[in-house]
Amino acid sequence: MTREELTEKIVSQRIIKGLTWKALANGIGESSEIVYTAALLGQMTLTPDEAAKAAAMLDLTPDEAKLLTVPPYRGSLMELPPTDPLIYRFYELIQVYGTTWKELIQEEFGDGIMSAIDFKMSIEREADPKGDRVKIGMSGKFLPYKRY
Numbered sequence: 278m279t280r281e282e283l284t285e286k287i288v289s290q291r292i293i294k295g296l297t298w299k300a301l302a303n304g305i306g307e308s309s310e311i312v313y314t315a316a317l318l319g320q321m322t323l324t325p326d327e328a329a330k331a332a333a334m335l336d337l338t339p340d341e342a343k344l345l346t347v348p349p350y351r352g353s354l355m356e357l358p359p360t361d362p363l364i365y366r367f368y369e370l371i372q373v374y375g376t377t378w379k380e381l382i383q384e385e386f387g388d389g390i391m392s393a394i395d396f397k398m399s400i401e402r403e404a405d406p407k408g409d410r411v412k413i414g415m416s417g418k419f420l421p422y423k424r425y
Contacts, residue, residue, distance in 0.1 A: 278340070278341060278344070280319050280344055280347075280349060280350075281319070283319070283337075283341055283344050283345075284317070284318055284319045286335075286337070286341070287317050287318075287331075287335055287337070288318075290335040290336060290337075291317075291335065294334075294335070294336075296334065296335075298310060298313070298314045298317075301313060301314075301317065301331065301334060301335075302314065304330055304331075304334050305323070305327045305330045305331050305334075306324075306326070306327045306330065308327075309397075309398075311398050311399075311400065313327075313331075316331075316345060317331065317345070319349050320349055320351050320352075321349070321351075322345070322346055322347065322348055322349065323345045323346055324346065325342075325343075325346055327345075328342040328343065328345040328346050329342055331345060332345075382419075386419045386421070387421055388421060388422050389419055389420050389421035389422050390419075390420050390422075391417035391418070391419060391420075392417040392418040392419070392420050393417060394418075395417065395418035396415070396416070396417040396418070397414075397415070397416040397417075398413065398414065398415050398416075399412075399413070399414040400412070400413055400414075401413075401414075
């Protein structure tokens, strides 16, 4: 079984069993819902204990559970630009605001990057009389470029 096939199975099992991503995350361990969802969708790894818990909840085989512990090929969108409307909006944000974010971050911190490894993210619903809003918070460690 490929990792892509396993992801399809996980998504199907979650729907068939009526599980939310939040319920799965709560049953897997103490990490965030974002980390566990990313892992189940093939973008992060689980520990062997976490993988065993996920496998039990989703009726996965021991071999499939083991695949959840293998470092994935991250950032593997099928095509660019992405065609899913919600994912495309993130792509659009980068196209429109990417240079602005870069300039403002480097003005504040200097020449470097924001880590996607030492990284925290939150997703919240923000009530608004004109319609609820999606609130996304991101916090990555700043890594300055080094001169040798």
